Amino acid sequence: MSIIEVKNLTKTYLIQKRKPGVIGALKGLFSKEYTKINAVNQVSFQVEEGELVGFLGPNGAGKTTTLKMLSGILYPTLGTARVLGFLPWERKNEFRKQFALVMGQKNQLWWDLPAQESLFLNKEIYGIPSSAYYRILDEMVELLNVKQLLSVMVRELSLGERMKMELIACLLHSPRVLFMDEPTIGLDVVAQKNIRDFVQKYNKKNKITILLTSHYMNDIQALCKRVIVINYGQKIFDGPLAEIIEKFSAHKLIKIVMNNPKFSKEQLSEFGEIVEWESNKIVLKVDRNQIASASSGLLNQFEVSDITIEEIPIEDVIGEVFSNSERHMKNMVLGEAK
Ligand SMILES: Nc1ncnc2c1ncn2[C@@H]1O[C@H](COP(=O)(O)OP(=O)(O)OP(=O)(O)O)[C@@H](O)[C@H]1O
Ligand SMILES: [Mg+2]
Missing domain, CATH: 3.40.50.300 (P-loop containing nucleotide triphosphate hydrolases)
Incomplete structure (x- = not known):
């Protein structure tokens, strides 16, 4: 299982x-x-x-x-x-x-106690034996570099410091x-x-x-x-x-740096969609299957000083996945109930 x-x-x-x-x-x-x-x-x-x-x-x-x-x-x-x-x-x-649940949006420690007392309360709640408690606490305090913060009130910790304490609190009971x-x-x-x-x-x-x-x-x-x-x-x-x-991104990016500034938008867009253009640096979005022919075409037709082929950034791919599924899934609202 x-x-x-x-x-x-x-x-x-x-x-x-x-x-x-x-x-x-x-x-x-x-x-x-x-x-x-x-x-x-x-x-x-x-x-x-x-x-x-x-x-x-x-x-x-x-x-x-x-x-x-x-x-x-x-x-x-x-x-x-x-x-x-x-x-x-x-x-x-x-x-x-x-098991444990950590939520970045929700504070699970006691605000008005120093972090170490809040942690000690968790020891009591979970019935963690002292030997295990101090061993795990020391290890995590070291890993997260929070030794000097243990005596600070939770409400006075920064967001990042508090998150570290939350993690310790959640992991004390292993x-x-x-x-x-x-x-x-x-x-x-x-x-x-x-x-x-x-x-x-x-x-x-x-x-x-x-x-x-x-x-x-x-x-x-x-x-x-x-x-x-x-x-x-x-x-x-x-x-x-x-x-x-591989599955969701139909495109790759061709990044080129031109030697010669003599080229037009029309000429370039034959090879793909222009997504960036900054003086002699251009980024083209090109169909995955056309990458080889587009790059050789670009090299033949222009004076190219540098060319690289990259995957679309993962953020953009995920964004594409979400918006594609949006079109297919309009069935979330089931109807009315009395
Ligand atoms: N208590 C609730 N009563 C009614 N609707 C709720 C309740 N909690 C969540 N929803 C709805 O359920 C859906 C899913 O919410 P959920 O919080 O699980 O999303 P999420 O993926 O965690 O989003 P996010 O990335 O914004 O945190 C949303 O449409 C939300 O409005
Ligand atoms: Mg959420």
Whole structure:
């Protein structure tokens, strides 16, 4: 059995219908008209022990809702999931001791306590033996370089510092499964990298299984070999990150530097779509199948001093995947319910 098994997991929210304007809002107080939204729609996947899987999707795709169900915070409407063999929403103690959920948007530490006291409370809550507690604490404090911050009130920590403490708090009980919902949101690039490096080291060393959502492709590229993409609550891709580029990106970029400034837009656009033009530097978006002929044509026809062929940046490819699936999936709103 896999460590995470998700089968046809579905969460339907009922949202009260609102008519526009003040009158509409007043009517809404009395009317009982609802719209059903499939926030998560028949999602299935499996994750094996020790995997670090990226969970991607645009805003509102259903990522947080899925992680909340897998953590037992929400009941599914349909379908099922097993994490470590448990039904998460039964919230068995044995299950709670073996998983953790970190949310970048939500603080789970006590604001008015110094970080170390907040951490100590977690020791008590999870019943972590002292020897294990101090060993793990020391190790993580060292890895995250936060020794001098332990006595600072949580409310006085910066966002990045607080995130480091949140991570320590979540990992003190050595969970086997970790759900991370945008752990680097709002952090500067250095802090993002610190968190990322920590997650990578921790995952390697402890064979912990991680499901991670992030809107930052740097996180995903650095950490996740495999990604699951959802949009409108439905799974649209599950596989190696590199495969997304092959499967969904129909183009590559040809970057050229010209020796001679004598060339026209018309001449160039025969070879592909011009996406950048800065004096003698041009970037063309070219159909994957035409790359060879376009580059030889460009070299023949112009005085080219440099030419490189690159993949479209992953952000743009993912953007393309989302907008393609948007066209195919207008069935999220199921209809009306009374
Ligand atoms: N408590 C709720 N009641 C009603 N609708 C909700 C509730 N929570 C989420 N939704 C809706 O469910 C859908 C999925 O939301 P969810 O938070 O899971 O998305 P997400 O993928 O985490 O997005 P983001 O990247 O913005 O965090 C959205 O359309 C959202 O508006
Ligand atoms: Mg979310």
